[in-house]
Amino acid sequence: MTRETGNRATVLENTLKNALIVSCQPVPGGAMDDSSYVVGFALAALSAGAAGLRIESARYVAAVRAATDAPIIGLIKRDLDESPVRITPFLDDVTALADAGADIIAFDATDRVRPASVEALAQAVRNAGKLSMADCSCVEDAERALAAGVDYVGSTMSGYTGGPEPVDPDIELVAALQKLTPNVIAEGRIRTTEQAQAAARAGASCVVVGSAITRTEHVTAWFHDALKEVYSPAPVVLAVDLGGTKIMASLVQSGEVLDTTMFATDRTGSAESWVASIVDAVAPWKGGYSAAGIAATGAVRDGKWRAMNKATLAIEGEFPLEARASQLLGVPVVVANDAQAAAWGEFKATADRSDLVFMTVSTGLGGGIVAGGKLLRGVAGHFGQMQGATDENTPLESRICGPWIASEAKRLGHAVEPKDVFAAATSGEAWAVSIIDGVAQRFARLCCDIQLAIDPARIVVGGGVGLAAGFLEKVRSEISAIGPSAAPQLLSAKLGTEAGIVGIADLALAGGKYR
Ligand code: ADP
Ligand code: BMX
Numbered sequence: 001m002t003r004e005t006g007n008r009a010t011v012l013e014n015t016l017k018n019a020l021i022v023s024c025q026p027v028p029g030g031a032m033d034d035s036s037y038v039v040g041f042a043l044a045a046l047s048a049g050a051a052g053l054r055i056e057s058a059r060y061v062a063a064v065r066a067a068t069d070a071p072i073i074g075l076i077k078r079d080l081d082e083s084p085v086r087i088t089p090f091l092d093d094v095t096a097l098a099d100a101g102a103d104i105i106a107f108d109a110t111d112r113v114r115p116a117s118v119e120a121l122a123q124a125v126r127n128a129g130k131l132s133m134a135d136c137s138c139v140e141d142a143e144r145a146l147a148a149g150v151d152y153v154g155s156t157m158s159g160y161t162g163g164p165e166p167v168d169p170d171i172e173l174v175a176a177l178q179k180l181t182p183n184v185i186a187e188g189r190i191r192t193t194e195q196a197q198a199a200a201r202a203g204a205s206c207v208v209v210g211s212a213i214t215r216t217e218h219v220t221a222w223f224h225d226a227l228k229e230v231y232s233p234a235p236v237v238l239a240v241d242l243g244g245t246k247i248m249a250s251l252v253q254s255g256e257v258l259d260t261t262m263f264a265t266d267r268t269g270s271a272e273s274w275v276a277s278i279v280d281a282v283a284p285w286k287g288g289y290s291a292a293g294i295a296a297t298g299a300v301r302d303g304k305w306r307a308m309n310k311a312t313l314a315i316e317g318e319f320p321l322e323a324r325a326s327q328l329l330g331v332p333v334v335v336a337n338d339a340q341a342a343a344w345g346e347f348k349a350t351a352d353r354s355d356l357v358f359m360t361v362s363t364g365l366g367g368g369i370v371a372g373g374k375l376l377r378g379v380a381g382h383f384g385q386m387q388g389a390t391d392e393n394t395p396l397e398s399r400i401c402g403p404w405i406a407s408e409a410k411r412l413g414h415a416v417e418p419k420d421v422f423a424a425a426t427s428g429e430a431w432a433v434s435i436i437d438g439v440a441q442r443f444a445r446l447c448c449d450i451q452l453a454i455d456p457a458r459i460v461v462g463g464g465v466g467l468a469a470g471f472l473e474k475v476r477s478e479i480s481a482i483g484p485s486a487a488p489q490l491l492s493a494k495l496g497t498e499a500g501i502v503g504i505a506d507l508a509l510a511g512g513k514y515r
Helices: 006-015 035-047 058-065 091-100 118-127 139-147 171-177 193-201 216-231 271-281 321-329 338-349 402-411 418-426 430-454 471-482 496-509
Strands: 019-023 052-056 072-075 104-108 131-135 152-154 184-186 206-209 236-242 246-253 256-264 291-296 299-301 304-306 333-337 356-361 365-371 458-462 490-492
Touching: 019 035, 035 052, 035 058, 052 058, 058 072, 058 091, 072 091, 091 104, 091 118, 104 118, 118 131, 118 139, 131 139, 139 152, 139 171, 171 184, 171 193, 184 193, 193 206, 236 271, 236 338, 236 496, 246 271, 246 496, 256 271, 256 496, 271 321, 291 321, 291 338, 291 496, 299 333, 304 321, 321 333, 333 338, 333 496, 338 356, 338 365, 338 458, 338 496, 356 430, 365 430, 402 418, 402 430, 418 430, 430 458, 430 471, 458 471, 458 496, 471 490
Parallel strands: 019 052, 019 206, 052 072, 072 104, 104 131, 131 152, 152 184, 184 206, 236 291, 291 333, 356 458, 458 490
Antiparallel strands: 236 246, 246 256, 299 304, 356 365
């Protein structure tokens, strides 16, 4: 056989410039894995403007060649035990494709364990009198292939030599290849007309489109999945944050809060009355959610609820919150501690997978820990119950949180809300500054102690007091003043007051899995 010379070579060169090539490769073993379909696809593509074809297997190349004179890039795919190389791995494959009538023979040109070298394959194609296309994964593959004398380089193998398969085509590689040679063929994951144009603009001399035109199974699956998103939307969850001061209830879908209602916690009430108030408040949403979660102040074990500190909320004894709420709401309910739920919400809210401690400075001082990607349950994170260096035998939270700020203000002759104390401190009123500075100091010490105990990558702070303007900055400067041997990294809750809501919605969807 002689090398493609004279007329045929010129025709190829001209036809495959600024052109569309359609790859007609049926899904192996699929309903369309048959010559008649391959030939049909090829002729249909040519009739609509394709300038060339990419065809797999000597059998299909021969069938298409019998039907058209158009340029054919031939390849043979094999799954080998001894090599990851799949596209035209053997020298004999080159001969078979040439005999079947391919004009250009494509082979894998990646730098991996392989039965035949790129140099040997390029030589075999030349010997067969055909042109060669090196399917490359990177610029280095192309450089080696061009040094071996290949005629075209393609971006075909980009994304298929390890790691997760990308979704988009590698236009950057096309642009880089174009600096080496004008004979660049863009190929791989080109699904839209816009992507084909991007490849052409990046300097590809032709663009190969395969699956998007000739793999009915793939195209159908894309549409099927897209429709599934619309026809089977993510479930809506009723998420409740039951705190010592306020109760917040929201409808949450895929981490997004759709609607919210909020009311004060009746601090003189009981577990039974708080649940009843929730059921009452969410009555307008009945039928609009398929599961519910309650992030509650207090300790939660196996769906049962009790106070750690009755000063935060006076839950009497142990209350079967999960069972009772489920009975009244008519959907499965998951209950977790409020700060633990918020820790989970914050963990899920970013891509950061590092360990996290969440602290809510609110009516009480609660906390949650996510370590190694897992939310710690039980009473883990109840930092507010620690006593610190004091003789008073009272938990730390009773000298840090909202009610303490209010009572201190009252003692100093200012019967105002914690937020007013913050405002007075901001405007420099000495009595208020002393209260807020004291709170910030104690909280800063606690953060340093937590760092020593758990060494989290970050401490995320939320709650009415924790999110108050200027509070975190004050705590940070107190930490600097302490100058701890290992300083905590303090962040404000990304989800703000919704951290618990979003977290418990996710836990509710997972059912009892996190217990
Ligand atoms: P809960 O404890 O019910 O979860 P919060 O997180 O809102 O509710 O915390 C309530 C406490 O935070 C109360 O003592 C309240 O006075 C105080 N607080 C709420 N908003 C602010 C604010 N903007 N500045 C300072 N303190 C606040
Ligand atoms: C208290 C304790 C924690 C809770 C934290 C924050 C009770 C009733 N609660 O330390 O379980 O996480 O308060 O709760 O013992 P909040 O009401 O201030 O949000």
